[in-house]
Structure formats: C-alpha cells, structure tokens
Amino acid sequence: MNKMNEQVFRVDQFGARVGTRLEGKAAREGLLEALLSLPEPGRLVVSLDGVEVLSGSFADELIALPYARLTTGEFGDRYMILRAPTLALAEDLSHKLDRRRLAMLCFTKTSWSVLGLLPPPMQETLDLVIERKEATAGDLAEALQIRHNTCLHRVGRLAELRLIRRQEVGLGGPYPTYRFFSIIKS
C-alpha cells in the first residue's frame, strides 16, 4: 500500500525570477504551512513551473532548509519532491543540497533525477525501489547481488534522506521488518 496524499506548492507565486535570501526566507513560511497541512503520508510537490530564474540563495532558504528539517523526521511521514521544467533551472538548488549533504528527487517533463549528493550505490538502490514501486530489503539485496546488511544500510539511508518511504510491516525475530516504497506517483 503506497497511497500518498499530494499537494503542489508553486514557487512562481513569488515571481518568475527568484530571488534573494531574504525573499526565500519570507516564502518559506508558505511552504512549511503547505507541508504541515498535508495529511500523512503526504508528498509535497514543489513546482518550478513558470519560474525562469532560481538563485542558490533563494532556493536554499525556501527549499533546502525545510528539506534539511524534513530529513530529521520533524514533519512525520511527509516527503518533498521537486518538479522543474528543466534540470538546469534547479542547478543552484542542487549545489545547495550538495553542500548540505542532502539529496532530493526532481522531475522534469521527460525524466526524474536526484539533486544534491547521492553516491552511485545509493542511486542504484533508489532506481530499483522506484522501478519496483515497493520492495523488501531482501528482494533488493537479491536483485542487486549485495549482502542483506549492506542493503539494509542503503535503504535506511535512502529513507533518512526522504527519497523513499519506509513502513514497518511486522517483526522478524526481535527486530521490526520493513517494506520500502517509491515516493513517486505510480
């Protein structure tokens, strides 16, 4: 089961060319409101449709900082993804996420990619979760031909980064067992 509530937050409500750090900080309140009002589990799509310029300073205040808080678990079972007309538009945001050692899913018209910092083994695992829509660590370990513990580490980190959703499905001995879900709309 991976039904998620969804809400779209349009950045162009603040202008087509944004902006300064101060403007990004002011805009952040609206984004946090949208995030908190989203029923769990929820996916906030931050849309750059209609935006022509997204400066690094504005993007850091509006998107990267809330995203950093999201990864601490502060907002519960909620996620953020970016929708952009082109990947180039999100380049400075990617740089800011990279500096913060974060990673965020970004959709363009034709494909999805990861902004920020994500090592290739993690990317490989993420690709597989998205392809399968949902999986267990065992399934993924087998498909990737890696050790179960290694896979657990990878999916755990991907879940921490809010790139996939983790749901407890029972107990395997003394430990909880999880299924991992793509946060991309199927």
Next chain:
Amino acid sequence: MAEITVQTIDQILDVLVSQDTPHLDIGAVDFIDPYGLLLLALAIRHRSLNGSAPRIRWPRSRRVRSWMDAMGFADQIDGFPEMPGNPPPSRSTALQPITAIAQEEKVSQLVNGFDHRLSERYPLTKQSRNALVKVMLELFQNIPQHSNATGELSDPHGLAAMQDYTDSVFLAVADMGIGLRRSLALREEFAQLNDKSALNKIVFDGMSRFADPGRGGELRRIARLVRKWDGIFAVRSGEALLYMDTEHGDVYDAPFFPGLQIAVRLSRHVFGIEPSPVDNESFIGFNE
C-alpha cells in the same frame, strides 16, 4: 595613465589612499571601465571621509567626461566639474548608470532594472538574460548581507554599474564595507587570515562568515561560470586582488582599499550578440 581599468586602478588607489595630500592627475585618461569608475568614486569618497578631499585633474577627453556624466558620476562625487560647452550627457552612452545598493528588499527590483536596460539595447536570448540575472542577484545581495556584518559602518556605500563594448558586457559591483577578511574573521577559525587567504577561502573554497554549509559558495560558482563563458572575473578586497581570465587565475598583492569590489566581463557571444564590426556612439574605449 591612459586608462582606468581593472589593470590600472590600483595606481590611483595608491595615490588616493596612501598619500597625505593626494594630487591625482588623470587628465590624459581616454578610457574608464565600470570597475575603474566605481573604485574611483569610492576612493575619492573614502579620501574625503578620512582626511582632505584630493585635488584632481579630471580627464580632458570630452567623450570620457560625457560618459562619466551619463553614468551618474557627478551624483557620487562632490566637485566633479562640468565641462565648459559640454552638451548635456546622453544616457544612451551609458548602459546602466551607477546605482546604489543598500537594502536587500530592493535588490530584485534593481536587478530587474539592470536586465531591462540590457534587453532594451539588445535582443538577448532568455537563457542568457536569466544567467546574468542570477549572477546579479547573488552579487548585489552580498552588499546588504555582508558588507557591514559587524554593524560598525553607517553606510558601506554599495554601488553597481554596467557598460557594453564592441566585444563584451561589463558588470561592476563595489562597496566600501568591511571586506572579505573581516567578514570571514567573524568565524573564530578564520580570525587570523590575511586578505589573500580570506579571498582564497571564499572564492576557491566557498567559505562564508556562516558555519552553515548552505551559506557561501556563490562567488566560487560565479567565478566558475565566468570562466566557462570565457570571461574575465576580478575580485578585490583589502590588499588582495584575484584576477581570472581565460588563461590564468591568481591572487595578487594590491594597495589597501576597504570593502569588496568585483568585475565581471563577458563576451557578447554569451548573450547571443555578435561583436559589433565598427564602433558606434554607444561604445567608448577608443581614442578620439
């Protein structure tokens, strides 16, 4: 001295800042770039605020004087004399006159103004306009955010100006604030750096006065972008000057001047504008 440019302005700063009773002779100057113009205005102001106003022999060139007028130089400097018989300056010779940058709330509006002036003159591609807008947003907002980070100045005198030439577009941004070294020194681990090291830390390592990793890195990104576009990038702060062109990039010793001053010169190819085959009234930089 025939030109006041990124390459020569330090000779003027040496005279204006270090001499007790400065006497500046720039009568033979027949070309000034926007970076030179902003630093000239700031250096004269600095001298007037910290001692006696310098005696200056102004350029004799009518074209240069007319351009200085059109760039609004007289609004920056008390005592910039009118040239006898000079026609009123035509604003068309100046792409973007000297503009004060003080409040962060006004930065986006100012950037749009600069962009508007450039796009009025040239049919730029949206992509190139947007790239320059992004550069201006970061450079302009640095002034209210960092130039007076210690809160000790009544006015850091932030300025920006832009001019087009036969082969390039030139943007200059300058202030008389605390400069990179003192800004970075607000972090204890960088308190002992000199101007050169501070400039290196900020432009090459992407550091800022904030420990927050999301802050800083903008000058490094702009430097890389300008280099990718085969442009020229100069950053001056305190006693250090970083000069980067398509061939080289290094930090040099420079005579002390407070604040931060930046020059970005980009080939017109970047904006999809073909180089002009002949000079016309819109351009300066040639002998009369």
